[in-house]
Amino acid sequence: MKAVAHALLEPGFFSSSQVHVAVAVGAAAAVVAAAVGSFAVLRGQSFAGEALGDIGATGGAGAFLVGVGPLWGFLAMGSAAAAVMELVGIQRARGRDLATGIVLAVGLGLAALFFSLDATYHPTTGATQTILFGSIFAVPGSTVAPAIALGALALAIVVALHRPLLLVSASPELAAARGLPVRALGAAYLLALAVSVALAALTIGTILSTALLVGPPAAAMRLSARPVRAMVIAALLGVGAVWLGIALSWDSFYWPPSGHGWPVSFFVVALVVVFYGLAALPRAWRSRRCGQRHGAPGQPPTMPARGRRPAVGG
């Protein structure tokens, strides 16, 4: 086992405190993103997730201005944007993309202002790169505890509410008829989404955070139709992508021209895409076999109705 690890990993990986922080924060982000993101895919709120991530850039840039860690900026701006989206009308399918798009535009406009103010009045240099594309190895160790606590909070929200959330996601009308507080559920979910996006932004940047949020759940839903099992698979895929991405980024330091690693975010996003592609294989294989046996390509057998709701709302 140790020999395998040493064959795959360049020296110093396990003793590096940067790697320890990255592994902890990245895993928390991936697990929470898988759970929360699964609902985003089911609810057709991928675009909302993407928008909350992008708006995180505004918070991150603002955080540099006032001199606090970017995580708090991501979180504050994400929650504020989620609240505005909820108020403007994210719960109605028709107004949803409009509300999201308008909030996104305003948020990115503010991000442009804050980045400009950062550059003009504050001695920051890496702000743009760090916030947009992530800088997991530069995350200070003191961020680990709050990141894990926030992740636990978001995870607790979706675990506690997963049954009503599933029903609301599958059929809002039925849920309302049963007397479920559809709007409150939506608001609680958006809060969890904002937290999850903040953690993902810390790991791979605000622009790419959506990859962690949507990619593993989308891949997992190709592998299993059962929501809870799909969430577990998504969490495994997400953590796998992040940890493997961290390991590859570590190794890339020794690739020619040596002495300059490739960013973690690139590897994570590339792996997520690979996982998504590979996840289509079992089903394609199955449907080909079904086709040979019955003469016509059939529907995948186990996909329930709610799983086939539009996967991407953007």
Add this chain to the structure above:
Amino acid sequence: MSRLRRMFAVLAAVALGGAILSACGAGTTRRAPGTVLAVGAENQYANVIEQIGGRYVTVTAIESNPNTDPHTFEASPSVAEAVSAAQLVVQNGLGYDSYMNKIESASPSASRKVVEVQKLLGLPDSTPNPHLWYGPTTMPTVAGTLVADLSALQPAHAAYFRARARAFDASLSPWLGALAALRSDHAGIPVATTEPVGDYMLQAAGTVNLTPFTLQADIMNGVDPAPQDVGAQESLLADHRVKAFVYNQQVVDPLTESFLAAAKRAHVPVVGVYETMPTPGYDYQSWMLAETDALRAAVLEGKSTQKL
């Protein structure tokens, strides 16, 4: 009809407002009669122009805010105006102030003299460290060129410019002496930095910068650093393998702050360095001397000078 009239009224108001604004803008560069209008892209160059040109120059510094990073500076319309009106411009080059080239080519002038310090020193574009003013031979060379350019613009005062350049060169000797003393008595002292801003001075003082250059370049360029480099830097500080931590006060991010905290934990003395001349209270030579004295106090007495 009334709608059309209202539109005209609005347009007129906008045009008037624009005229007032542009009049205000033009009034900002006030030039003493008979002087050369000069611009220093960074205030250390503006300071040297002032020292050589004396009462025959009116100098504007583009970058002088000690709380910003010049690497990410964005030029505003007023900067463009100051540069396009200037007869003499001094800029660093090496991509450090490339906005100057853009403004200059946008407002071409056959009579404007542009001193690009990179070209003056004959440095290739691939030179990794752009912070040329920390090098002890840079400003004397710049001063020599300024004498020639100012004399061409104002031939009547050539002797005055020459005399001031001699005085400037002489006033650098305390700094050069301090560098030479450090180099001869304590050569090879290990130091760490966040960024290569002071590296030419550190070399001239005979110190050895143990921070990997890739990390310095990544922090300077705002690129995600490799964890191996970050780990190497942390152990330099935590194990107290360096005598001073030279900290760029103008390129700061959570990573540099975590290094600063690590240095303080390990009681490694900190020396603050700057991208532009800290004002008020300093001219170029007293700034450089203060930096070198702070370095000496750090490596010999373990004393921090985090801010000048």
